[in-house]
Amino acid sequence: MGTLLLFPAAAFLCCALLVSGISYSEFVYPNFTASNLQFVENSGTFLSSRNGSFKAAIFNPRSNQINFYLCVIHVASNMIIWSANRDSPISNSGKMYLTQEGISIFDEKGNLKWSTPKISARVNAMMLNELGNLILLDRYNGSLWESFHQPTDTILMGQLFPVSGSLFSALSNSDLSVGDYNLTLTSSDVLLQWRGQTYWKLSMDQNAFVNSNYMAEYMAVNRTGLYLLGGNGTVVIIQVALPLSDFRVASLESSGHFTIKRFVAGKWVNDFTGPSDSCQIPLSCGRIGSCSDGSVSNTCSCPANFHSAFLNSTGCVPMDSTYSFYPACNSTDNTTDSNSSTLSYLKIGYGYNYFSNQFSGPVREGVNLTVCQNLCSGDCSCTGFLYEDSSGDCYWMRSYLGSLMSDTERWKDQSGYIKVLAGSSPAKPGGNNNDQSSSKFPLIVIVLLPSTAFVILIVFLGFLWWRMRGASCSEGSTKPDRYNNPPPSEELEDSLHIPGLPKRFGCKEMEAATDNFRTLIGSGGFGAVYKGTLPDNSVVAVKKITNLGVQGKREFCTEIAVIGNIHHVNLVKLRGFCAQGSLRLLVYEYMSHGSLDRVLFSNVGPVLEWQERFDIALGTARGLAYLHGGCQHKIIHCDIKPENILLHDNFQAKISDFGLSKLLNPEQSGLFTTMRGTRGYLAPEWLTNSAISEKTDVYSYGMVLLEIVSGRKNCLFRTHSHSLEGGDSSGTSLSSGSELLYFPLFALEMYEQGRYLELSDPRLESRVTAEEIEKLVRVALCCVHEEPSHRPSMATVVGMLEGGIPLAHPRIESLNFLRFYGRRFAEASTVAGQRNDEEYALLYAQANISLPTSLSGFR
Template identity: 30%
Template sequence: MATTPDASSWAALLLFLLLHGSLSRRTADAADTITASRPLSGNQKLVSQGDKFALGFYRPGTGGPLSNWYIAIWYNKVSIQTAVWIANREAPISNPDESQLTISQDGALILLNQSKSVVWSSNNVHNATLPHVNNSSKEAMTTVAVLLNTGNLVLSDASNASHVLWQSFDHLTDTQLPNMKIGWNKATGASTRLVSWRNHYDPSPGLFSVEMDPGDNSQYVFLWNNSIPYFTGGKYDRNTGAFSGIPEMTPMISNSMYTFQYVDNDREAYFMVTIKDDSIFFRLTIDASGQTRSTVWMEDRKEWMLFFLQPKAKCAVYSMCGLFSRCAESALPPCSCLKGFHEQSPSSWISGNYAKGCVRNVDLQCRSNSSAPKKTREDKFYMMNNVRLPDWSRGVPAESVGDCKAACLDNCSCSAYSYNGTCLLWYTDLVNLQDSLDGSGDSIFIRLAASELPDSKIKKWRVVSIIVGGLVALACGVTACICFLRKRAMQAVLPSTADGRLATFKYSDLQLITKGFSEKLGSGSFGSVFKGVLPDKTVVAVKKLEGLRQGEKQFRAEMSTIGTIHHINLVRLLGFCSHGVQRLLVYEHMQNGSLDHHLFAKNAGGLSWSRRYQIAVGVAKGLAYLHEKCRDCIIHCDIKPENILLDASFVPKVADFGLAKLLGRDFSRVLTSMRGTIGYLAPEWISGMAITSKADVFSYGMLLFEIISQRRNVEKGEQAGASMFFPVLTAKKLLEGDLLLFLDPESVDEIDLEELERACKVACWCVQDAESSRPSMGEIVQILEGFVDVGIPPIPRYLHVLAESADHAEISVSE
């Protein structure tokens, strides 16, 4: 009786045919093959016979170390280089020109670095499903590595193509391609699974993985740290060929885009995708945020089109925001630290990796700490409403919320409690605290040091036995007035909208929260700024614009654009008001004010070199975002210390960037007709030339000189002529190779000389006379972070012009 071969037999036959066809073509074209005598090095690459995939040395996108290189497979015909497999995920090399991917004497595929040391080998990648190369053989086996048009890199015996020694499809990284198996070998227990990158530019294994559920082979399971499951796509339905929890798959399968196979026999169990049209580029990846994305390349749009995302909710990913943080689906970014906490790694948060979470601003005192002052001995609690409670709570007996609070205070390991008839305590770090989307969440009390919360003592009054009718009426009137004002004030609370639109304030609301615009924080070229306090105690800065002639419709359109611009180094715009001719903007309040107060004020505390350098890097990142990451290039046009604000942690934020967008190209005429310090204006402003983003680069360079020296480039009075103009002095010392002469001897030991040299070079390159000679803000970030080096710049002629006018800081520039 004839028997029907099962799926695994067909897969073996298909692999044999592919290998046999590849080997038979090697004599004509070896562009897809590596042998011991034909290694891969430098910018060489393998290209599969169908031109679909390429293999070579690969460097991840911008943001990571520029010196880290990897052996990777990517799509050869996709304009956006997209890696689908990486060999040396945990062992990058620094010099591909002197490194080699080759065949070793014992027949293994190996990667040698510039020192000819083995940094990766196919022999070191455990695989119990395939035969292992015999390292003890005295006669080395003749092996070849072939890149197939499926994206599979296969190591085989050159004399026997069916003798597969190793293949990349058995060692997945973060991507599943068609014909790749995700599953496990029942005899050996070996499994193939997807493991995320650590972050967007580091391909080493991250915290999230996808594998076949060992408890139920008919479904995928998503794991955090290889231990905690947080999502499953539901069981595989043989009738539809899709998973019950991913309905988006059904139309793709019914439209014959691909078929999804589930195989479960005595030897193995696995899932595999098969594409019916080989011209379709399909991939499924698990990214650094713990979500899987199924995408197809759309050539006409030059982008990867997303078909389904799992889990759909970012906050469903276990510990995506790390410890002591809060996840909100509608927020950008979705993660924020709890009150009393700050980011453990601000640089990681900037790159979108929140896994390290947050840490306390002030350590807990704990009731048992008898050495603490009596007033600060007992910790306090901050209440958060409408939240999904964190994981890993413990129930304890308690008759009331007071008993529950006392139980937490009595244990120094308790970090929070919640009471809803049952007392829940958290003895660990809080993880997976989320906003409730449907309003049915619980309340939780976060334990903080007493100094983190204001004094909440309640004054007790004796009840008056006899109250005259007039006092009763007066009390009722006062109560009604308070209720009315509170209702009006609540209108000023920022609405939580799912689409991320800005809050629209009434003018009366802003009058109320600013107490009639009575507390002035400062003033600038475009208006005055006043302090405001929302009903929830959030402090804001309200700017009244002056001289803006835009109509209400155009103003609202501009606001909708500015409202989409979010970056950690840009002051966040919270809302706006358009009332008659009044135009007001509501910003987040910066506790440490503007940079000029810390750099130049006589009574201000000096900023350390490390903090000044991080401020310089942060400002550069903010401007790079405006110039290069927004839909339209936004030129700030007024970069100076007064427009750089500092938050409570001295993170710099560029302010007034929205005004450049509001005023558009007319801004150049406005600026050149006003009075100001000419020391920040690029030469093209004065000459009347068209302005580009390089005008901001010039201004940034002049700002950087002031950050380095902690003094004005252009100073008033006798002080201006007391020493050589600092930018000129810096340029001269760079050429002479001696930057220490103008540093304070007492601070030399605190300064990183490499950072100092980079900062001085960048400042001098930024203020070059010709725009084409100035770097972009993106390049400046790379230089300051040490990823790119630059040479010594020439001394710009324009610096000498500024130096000659240093005694006349206040200059009127005519239009």
């Protein structure tokens, strides 16, 4: 929403621009035209902020060049803080036009080079305010468009940089075109990336203080430092404290550094630089250039088998001119036009690392050098690899080759190989590296006669059949040790090289950790869960997937790669996985208090106090909000229910089974309807074949929230005295003194009457107030609106629970469907003696209501 800017109407009349260029105003009006030639005496300046700190101009960064841009400039330092047409410069005769439709920039031939997006109302004026924000105003002085909302490479004080926003570096100080470096703000961190590869995170910097696990909403710089803020600006997630300053900026430099600097006594003083080690910059020494001593100043050289072409510009090239760099693919199809028979590798020696390794991790762990090589050879996005002798870890260089980091002590057992197109027959890896030829190794290409190929095909198919028969080691049979330590040939055949996979465990390792799957701690739609202990004595929960819907190991691992890279305090952490033959295991952190349903609905043990319930509700909301908008891949859970909310120490809520819905076998119709979800928590759109979105999870969350309030399932028994009794007791039966109650409808009726205390868990007695209950009930009813568009987002739910967003009132007209559900539920109550369990199951399925366990085993 645009910011409303108030100032006297008379200001428009007295602030007219003197076209002579000698004095400026903070306003210009439609039908205004500017070019550098028109204002050449004043360096193209046509607009100035009221305090004189900023100006707008048709400007060229270097006086000896011909490229001009529409810029906002800090006057005292002549620093460009924003530019419009950075990828489409014009000449000094190119023109900027301000019309009622917005800003347009044309070259000298009249070709459109840049314009503001379509604007909702007519432009009445353009203003440059005292913060350096270029704003288009409507006739009510409301903002239609702001340069602060379209940042380029710099953030100023007073500017709020939102989550998912990006800054892009310029190619150089004189060329403002978008470069290869970008800064992105996520809900929990600030990332620097080069061509899609991360090379720095703010949270890992020694000067950054991580203060909270809340989700960030925006980043800002002020007099005291840099902040990531959430909770409508009330919660500090990450803070970088800096010396006091009245003016500072945060910029992504053309070098790839993120800097924060203040302007003092006529000069810029640098207060913060990330990364502090310049060798971490992807192109610090050009392609394949070796960088050392990056904390002070770069020392660049070329590794073995490479020499300097134009060091720090294009980097290093192979010494043997018959070799050329491998042309990596730019897609995910893993194909390339290069003939695989020409592939080779140049060894660069030991003591090297690559900038992205600490953020992407190894592609595979515990493999031999040949497997690592063949993994890279089989993927066209791999342009080289690093191999650690001691651990067998295999790291890739992806797509675009950057600089190497050199430290012979730190990475003394890590060797590197660069993928090239070969012109002669090089040596295999691991050989003598005294000369150039000994550091190269090709893919072995075997040309087979048709008859020989047929024989080998038969042998290969027989081998696959033998492996499929003995794929699982969890059925009580004893398998060879090859499952944990396969020979190189079998390891290669069974290899999976999907980027981002978490730790992969062996089948035998999991059998040992779980004592041969001895201790069962739970079960659900995906399979059984067992308690286990890893060699480091950490306790884990091992989920054995038995109802697998995907076909094959690769699809399973692709899903796990997504899940394994999602980290949030309110999501259960995936420690690793096992995928061998038909066996699928997921290894999660162990939750000491089990699932919410066991604690909430049980009459054994202490009752959950109200503050504990509220914290569980808030934690669950935060976890869902992160899945919906905070992580790289939006994830819709599709099965939010108390059984999938696990409780850790101090009853900290963590959502489980997120992202696994694609793995479910659709034949699990006993628990899942349409595609996935559990009856009683299914949103109405499941039953009408409407589009499924994140608002489907919001509905399920609302149903869970009502159960948290009442301490009972939403379908429960109520006596005539309105007391709630034993909704989860399997031995309860219908009697003349009780009736079935559909709690969501009861909650709606009590909301309409303002009788909130009747909704609370009676076990809480007087330890909760009507105001506390009202808050959760109103949020819950808003979440279960029939129309998905009327439901709040989970981020808004978090804001309402935290108090940063005003509590909304539910729309009664969007909740009337609950009355229909309630009537269907009442019908089941009145005919309790006339229907059998099978008939009840059909009725409840039609009404999307979960059965009480006393009536049927359907759930």
